[in-house]
Amino acid sequence: NAGVTQTPKFRILKIGQSMTLQCTQDMNHNYMYWYRQDPGMGLKLIYYSVGAGITDKGEVPNGYNVSRSTTEDFPLRLELAAPSQTSVYFCASTSGLAGGEETQYFGPGTRLLVL
Amino acid sequence: AQRVTQPEKLLSVFKGAPVELKCNYSYSGSPELFWYVQYSRQRLQLLLRHISRESIKGFTADLNKGETSFHLKKPFAQEEDSAMYYCALKWGAQKLVFGQGTRLTINP
Known part of the structure; x- marks a missing residue:
């Protein structure tokens, strides 16, 4: 049980480039989130x-x-990267079930640098 | 709008001393509050939630609706408590709004 995984760990982008940050969870959680x-x-x-x-x-x-085409995956797409998007990105998930655990489980983060 | 404020970015105390990390919130609904912690080289994880009224690793936090606060306390700090601490408020569809975080350093 890996929990929430994110790829890549670190990436440098040039202004105007695009990329996809991947997030996968294996806990069958309904709710998923992206934070910066x-x-x-x-x-x-x-x-x-x-x-x-x-x-x-x-x-x-x-x-x-x-x-969000599947329960497991929740990719984040950056189009036309800008320096203001330099940040650390975290993916998280929680069950979302009524009466269920409310803890959000976090991935390890992706560090993005836009130059 | 909902907001969480942690007034101290940095907090340094000596081992064995009491610790209090402050958290204030603004929310028109019934608040549900959490403390998350991030130890060095580890991912963000839940420390405790006000609903369960539990004590985790010696930490407790009481929700004070009159003062709109949810301060995190520990009577005797340990070196392994050094970490980044975030107060968070749940709203809407299981969404969280986070405070800015407090970096706690326990000096030997």
Whole structure:
């Protein structure tokens, strides 16, 4: 049981390039989330999903896209990378079941540098 | 709008001393609060939640609705408590809003 896994661990992008951050969970969780963490700041929600085929915007969605074709995977797409997207990105999941555990389980993070 | 404030970015105490990490929140609904911790080279993980009223690793936190606070306390700090601590508020569809975090350093 690996929990939440993220790839890559670290990436350098040039301005204007695009990339996909991968996130997979093996806990059969319905809810998945993407956060970004800027230096000295807390985590901010980018997008979230309450189940396969359902996604919604969080606090800071601009410049990002997501999809949720399966329960396990929740990739985050950056189109036209900008220096402002330099950050550490965390994926998380939780069961979302009524009466179920509410803990969000986090991945190890992806450090992204846009130059 | 919902907001979580951790007024101290850095907190340094000596081993054996009491620790209190402050957290204040702003939320119009019934609050559900959590403390998450990130130890060096480890991923963010849940430390405790106010609903369960449990003590984890000697830490406790009481929800004070009058003061809109959820401070994290430990009577005797240990070196292994050094970490980054985040207070978080649950809202909406199991969404969390996080405070800025407090880096706790326990000096020997």
